[in-house]
Amino acid sequence: MKEWTRDIEINAPIEQVWKFLDGSVENMQQIMPQVVEHQPVKITEEVVGSVYRQKYREGKRTEEYDIETLEYLNETYEKKLKVGFTLAKMFEIKAFYELNKIKDNKTSFTYTVTSRPLKWYVKFLLLFATDKVVVEFLERVKKVAEAETSG
Structure with a gap:
């Protein structure tokens, strides 16, 4: 299993950042453009x-998987969302989003992702995995939330 945790400060209100994680599929697509569908099952x-x-497009291929909410907190100064899903029957993924209000227009965002291989032959792929995707995701959330705040 491999885990990455990174955080970033975003110059936007906590509610503004939260809506991209816990809102409509249109809001989610602003920070996760590959998500093409997000339908409630239960x-x-x-x-x-x-x-x-959820349906997720990677190049020409579309993956479909069920995402389960494992943890949820929606308070004024602190928000948490943890989800889990199995990707391509090869990896069990858990994504944990934590938001903390620093000031009215400043939010701390911590993103933790864990990836557990489900097949022996994909274990070695994780040896070469980096936090590049995690860092890019945090920067995209910051850019989208701050653009909306200033716009």
Whole structure:
């Protein structure tokens, strides 16, 4: 298993950043442009345990998988969302988004992703995996949220 954790400060209100993670598919697509569909399969009252079917386009290929909400907190100064899914029957992925309000217009965003290989022959692929995708994702969220704040 491999885990990456990175954080970034975003010059935007916490609610503004949160809507990209816990909002409409259109909002989600602004920070995850490869997501082409995000449909509820099972919704629970407490959010944890809710399942969404997501379609994700990588080049010409479209992957479909179910994302389960594992942790959820939506408070004024702190927001958390942890989801889990299996990618291509090869990796079990967990993504954890944590937002903390620093000031009215400043938010701390911590992103942790873990990847566990499900097949013995993909374990070696993780040896060469870097945090490049994690860093790029944080920078995209910052750019989108700040552009909306200033615009």
